[in-house]
Amino acid sequence: MTNLANLLDQLNLESNIALEDIPELDLYMDQVIQLFERNFGSSTRNEGEKVLTKTMINNYAKGKLFLPIKNKKYSKEHLILISLIYQLKGGLSIQDIKQTLEGINQRTESGQFELNQFYQSYLRLHEKNIEIFKDDVLQMEQDVKQEVSTLEADESEELEIVLLIASLINISNFYRKTAEKLVDQLAAKNAKKD
Template identity: 35%
Template sequence: MTIDTKDMLNSILQSLSRIDYVKPQDIPNIDLYMDQVTTFMESQLGSTRRYNEDKILTKTMINNYAKNNLLPPPVKKKYSKEHVLVLIFIYYFKNILSIRDIETLLKPLTEKYFHNGKDFDITSVYEEVCSLEKSRIDQLAKDIAKMYSTASDTFQDAPEEDREALQLFSFICSLAFDVYVKKLLMEKLIDQLPDPEGKK
C-alpha cells in the first residue's frame, strides 16, 4: 500500500494511545441548562468529529433522547452530572445501535443507578466501563496493525498499477467485517435483555 496510507495508519495508531474519556470530575458539579450541556459536550468530544461542521449533540437530539426514554427527563430544565454521563453513553452508541436498542441497553441502568443516592451509581458504572475500554487500547492497536499487514499481502496477482488501491480496499473491508460481526453480536446480546416496554 502507498507510503501515505502507511503514514496515516501509523498516525492513527499513535493517536489511539492518546484516547481518553471524559472524566466525571471534569463535569461541573452544578446542574446545567441545555445550552451549557451542548457547549460542554462540544468542548469535551469535539476531537471525535469527522468534519468541523458536525455537531456533537444538539438541543433537538437531547429532547428526542428524553422523549424516547433514553435519557431521564431534566429537572426544571436542568441536567445533572449523571445526565451528562448518560448522554456520553448515548453519543458513542448512536453510531452503532438503533434508538430502540440503546433504550433497551440503558433503561435498566438508569432505572437502578440514576440518582439512586448510593455509593454505587451511574458514575460508578461509567468509570468501570471506561477503565475497561482504556485497558484494551494497546491490543486494539495491535489487531489493527495485523489487519493492515494481512491486507498488504492480498492481490499479489492483480495488475501492479491497481494493487495498492485493491489492498487498501481489502483493508477497509477487513475493518468493516470486524465492525459488522461485533455489531451483530451486540444486537444478539441486546435481544436477550428485557424489553423496556415489555413487548418481548
C-alpha cells in the first residue's frame, strides 16, 4: 500500500480560512470566490474542481443559509458563514445546513452573538480533529493489515486498499448519521421555540 502518512499530508487538511485572512472590508462575489480558491484550492480532489462558484453562493443566499447580503457585498460574517457551509456540505444536505446555521444566523443578525469567537472555536477544534483523524487512519491501516494477513489470498495490497476504503466510508457514515441526528434534535428544539 502506498505510504498512507504521505497520502494524508497530500489532503491539505489544514486548509481553512483563518480570521486574519478575512478582510474587514466587504467583498464582491468575485473577491469571495478568489479568497476561497486561494485558501481551499489545494484541497480539491481534481485540478479543475471549483471550490466555490457564483451559482453556489446564489443558491446559499436564496436558500437563506446565511444572513441577507447588502449592496451585493459580503461582510466578514458572510465569509465566516460561507466557510462553515463549505465545511458542512461535505456531509450534510443543504436543508440540514440551513437548520444547523439558522440560530447562528439569527443571533448574528440581531447583534446578540460574536460570530468571530464562535468561528475561532471551530478553527481550534478543526486543528484538534486533524490530529485525531490522522492517528485514527494510521491505526486503521494497521488493523486492516492485520485482518488481511489472516486471509489466504493473493494480491493482498489490493485487498488492504479495498478494506481500508470500506472502513473509512463506514466510519464516515457513522459520523454523518450522528451529525444528522443532532440536526434533527436542533430542529425539534427550534420548533418548540416557535
